[in-house]
Amino acid sequence: MAKTSFDKIIDDFLQYTIARTTAIQRYNTKQIIKPQNVMEHEGAVAFIAMVLSDHLNEMGVKNDTEKVLRIAITHDKDEVVSGDINFVAKYSHGQLSDDLRESLDKLGDYVIKQLYSRINNKRISDRYYALYIEEKKKKSVESKIVKMADWIDVIIYARQEQALGNKGMIDAEKNARERFVQTFTELIKKKSSQ
Numbered sequence: 001m002a003k004t005s006f007d008k009i010i011d012d013f014l015q016y017t018i019a020r021t022t023a024i025q026r027y028n029t030k031q032i033i034k035p036q037n038v039m040e041h042e043g044a045v046a047f048i049a050m051v052l053s054d055h056l057n058e059m060g061v062k063n064d065t066e067k068v069l070r071i072a073i074t075h076d077k078d079e080v081v082s083g084d085i086n087f088v089a090k091y092s093h094g095q096l097s098d099d100l101r102e103s104l105d106k107l108g109d110y111v112i113k114q115l116y117s118r119i120n121n122k123r124i125s126d127r128y129y130a131l132y133i134e135e136k137k138k139k140s141v142e143s144k145i146v147k148m149a150d151w152i153d154v155i156i157y158a159r160q161e162q163a164l165g166n167k168g169m170i171d172a173e174k175n176a177r178e179r180f181v182q183t184f185t186e187l188i189k190k191k192s193s194q
Contacts, residue, residue, distance in 0.1 A: 005120065013118040020080040030172075033164040036157055038079050044156070046072040049149035056145065061191045063141045071135045071146045074128060078108035080115055105136070141187065148183050151176040 003011070021039040025032075049072040053065040112132045116125040135143045158173035 017080055024079055031168055033161055033166045038076050042076055044153045045149045048152045049146050052145050052149055061187050067142045068145050071131050071142055074131055075135050075146055078111045081111040144183050148180050151180040
């Protein structure tokens with residue numbers, strides 16, 4: 001039986017992507033009691049982002065909930081190849097860290113282009129790639145909502161780990177909370193000035 005174009009998408013893109021995101025563990029440089037994989041994280045971020053999007057729309061911070069969900073669902077797809085890069089490597093300061101971030105950005109860009117080329121539909125690939133770029137720039141309201149959802153998932157996960165006795169996640173929770181509050185405050189101030 002000949003494969004249809006949808007069979008090809010299932011075999012070449014979906015099966016590969018889902019298998020990889022369920023296999024990649026987050027926090028791979030920390031001692032963890034209950035591991036979380038990238039797929040679990042993306043699902044949590046999508047749900048949190050939907051709730052944040054609706055809440056912020058109610059508060060007058062206008063955003064496109066469908067776009068928020070699309071960004072949330074795809075926000076860590078570059079980790080299909082790179083794996084989960086730890087927080088210190090991503091956010092430390094200094095020339096070495098800047099060079100590492102630049103290299104990671106180039107790797108992510110390459111990985112995403114390769115991953116989405118498996119869809120074998122340039123219009124869809126380009127649309128998903130544009131979401132990736134928007135999320136990485138973190139300038140749109142929608143991408144900021146996804147980043148806040150990302151931090152909320154860190155807070156929730158860190159609290160769960162702490163409840164299980166893992167005190168090594170206290171700093172992760174504190175850092176995520178600070179970043180969430182900063183971005184939330186920026187969005188509310190922006191709405192107030194409009």
